[in-house]
Amino acid sequence: MSGKCFNPAKLEKLNNPERIAELPMSFLCDKAALSDPQVIIDLGAGTGLFSRALVDYFPHCTVYAYDVSKVMVDWMQANVVPHYPRVVPRLMADGQVDAADGFADFLLMVNLHHEIDNPLKTLQESYRLVKTGGSIAISDWRKEEMDKGPSVKIRVDAMEVKHQLQEVGFLDITVYDDFRYNYLVIGYK
Template identity: 30%
Template sequence: MRTLFFLLLLFVLGCGGADAPAPPPEDVYATGNTEEDRDRHVWQKPGLVIEVLGDIEEKVIADIGAGEGFFARRLAPLADRVIAIEIDQRWIDYLDTLRVSELPTSLQGRLEPRLALPDDPMLEEEEVDIVLFVNTLYLIDNPEAYLKKIRPALRPGGRVVIVDWKKEETALGPDLADRIGLSDLAHMLEQAGFAIVSTDNTELDYQYIMVAERK
């Protein structure tokens, strides 16, 4: 009788484990598979940027200009959901493939590629907790207007985290004229209805990090 009870207990525990979501992979901060991804890992310091986001276990994050998914695929195992925003269907198709190939089945639903417009992220009202821009805001034609469209998509207390190129000569990055200076960015955010929380111009070699909160 005891043997039967023990076998039944093992069966129940085994079934429960099969349905439980897999834990985040240990290499979530690790370098990627391609040489370009590995090179970027060195100077981008994704672990540092992710730490700036804070506790994201139950948060929905919009990754604006997700591209090849450098951050989206690292964030998906850690967050409740990551909406990877792109304006080119080819990147959406790529992200869909990446979602299936690089994430375990139990985590694939956490990464949602979404096609948007150059001047509209196509986010619903109060849909996200954090909006992340990495090397993207300077590419937007009217960044202040774009930030104003971002604000309604944030839940109360929601934040925007901007990682962009320093307004100085660096070994990597776009032309100096195309970059957004910290003071200009702070002004844009304030005009768009945000309050600056923190600014870091030293931790990354080529970029600054600015965090702002929805007022």
């Protein structure tokens, strides 16, 4: 993620509740056809903001919150787990997740795709992790100039994400442009 990775020194930005308002759980879960998932992976979880929202929304699920930053994983362990014991922080490296094939009902990535150096490798790993009948949702910054977010130069267009998901095997992929700053791409295995 060479130089594109989020700076952990700014981790409080990741806890801004406006981020949840901009990508409401009800919309996300409805469009991803989630009813009662047992295992969710939040890839690039940061401070676990979306992991927390998911365990609030689904009272019987466990969310495995993976991040490449030890600072983020340690922060979640200290600040999230005591209040959200069904959030399980995990460190990942080089796009690899230490979990079994077909482990998750749902995999979520929020504002991560633009940071990934090898998106096909990460999406192949995501495909491996999602069980048959499960889904993936990728939300990232629109590829246009705006008053917040990373440089437009490193952003990835939603249609490119859709094509990458198709390339690794996901089906029935839909792009939603209902949000001010982000798009949402959902696919199924």
